[in-house]
Amino acid sequence: MSNHFVQIQNLTLNTGFVVKIYSIEGDSNLPTQDAIDLILDILNAQQYPRGIVDALEVFTGVAKIEVYDSNNQLLLSSFRDLENN
Amino acid sequence: MAIYIGNNPASGIHIGTSQIQQVYVGQTLVYSNNGYVAPSPTPTRTPVPTPTPSAAPNMGVVIQSNTANFDACADWNGLDGNATDVGTNGISSSYGTYDQSGNIWEWTEATVGSARVFRGGNWQYSVEYLSAAYRNYNTPNIESDMNGGRICAYTNPLSLSNMVLVGDVNNPADNTGFGSVSYTYYIGKYEVTNQQYTEFLNAVAKTDTNALFNLSMSNTSRGGITRSGSQGNYSYTTKTNMSNKPVNYISWFDLARYCNWLHNNKPVGTQTASTTENGAYDMSQGIVSRQSGAQYFIPSEDEWYKAAFYKTGTNAGYWEYATRSDSAPICIGASSTGSGLTS
Secondary structure (H helix, E strand, O other): OOOOEEEEEEEEOOOOOEEEEEEEOOOOOOOOHHHHHHOHHHHHOOOOHHHHHHHHOOOOOOOEEEEEOOOOOEEEEEEEOOOOO | OOEEEOOOOOOOOEEOOEEEEEEEEOOEEEEEOOOOOOOOOOOOOOOOOOOOOOOOEEOOEEOOOOEEEOOOOOOEOOEOOOOOOOOOOOOOOOOOOOOOOEOOEEEEEEEEOOEEEEEOOOOOOOHHHHOOOEEEEEOOOOOOOOEEOOOEEOOOOOOOOOEEEEOOOOOOOOOOOOOOOOOOEEEEOOOOEHHHHHHHHHHHOOOOOOOOOOHHHHHOOOOOEEEEOOOOOOEEEEOOOOOOOEOOOOOHHHHHHHHHHHHOOOOOOOOOOOOOOOOOEOOOOOOOOEOOOOOEEOOOHHHHHHHHHEOOOOOOOEOOEOOOEOOOOEEOEEOOOOOEEOO
């Protein structure tokens, strides 16, 4: 796997989850800070990583989402696979 | 996603002085100003030691190892990594499915915008992608040597062999949020093979209106099917040693049409509503979704996930890998004919 992901956000939620948001390197069409801020309350309401990725994946420019628990254990990674073409 | 902006200031999410009343992701309400839509409490995952594997009767081989086909270890046919015979690569899931860790990425019905999710890793990717934590998505018309799929059913009306029953209805979701299913269903013990897909092509693709056959199946070493004849009279054959390899170079739509063909009781004819274009899925729709009464279909992400990782039983929890293990599998090699081979 050699997708080139670039981290663009690192959010810590009320649940203790850490959400890392990535774009594809060179993608100029990134989600706006307003868009990310807009859904922070929604993310804070999600007890499951699944809800977090569902809420985030629809934003243009989001290519990978990683959700970690408060112990830095990866719970879920959802990514757009540009290598598989 | 639909965002509705109201005009009644209150607690909640605001844009300027306007309050957002509801936020939908796809068709799912994820936020409401009447209160968040909250899922049930998160279950905890308790590490459980890997059990002593039982013998799995596949292809005459007794598979007892926490192994899988990934990381380009299965070299055969002169290739650095390749798909291998289904069911020969490692121990089964708790429900008896094989290769839900590795071999090829498998399509699910789940959508991300217009993309579709696949799961399970493949013969080339590294081990982390085999785990329950990873989901992968791409446009549904992708046809590569890395992805294929397996099928699902509620009742298996054709009594297809190599379908396993998944019970434990209303099992709790994993801590990822995936895996809860409220009904009994069948799922393929193996990925759909070249042999099975060849039968499909010979039934409905003498004229291949919807490009069910991809030339890479024939022209590349990783493809498993050849085509002869001309439009209107095509016929298809599996390559030597490729019958029991998972079919690849199929799009999500190809797999959906395969399901429609099964739904319609394997008819022979051109690609019409009574063969490939309707049944489990109405292929004329923009975003194709499972229809009521579907007989054979692509697994939902929850159906796929449960079959792969759930331990069976009430509140039994989930394995991290579909080899009944929380430890990462070891990559498997291959025999000269492409069966999984423990070194």
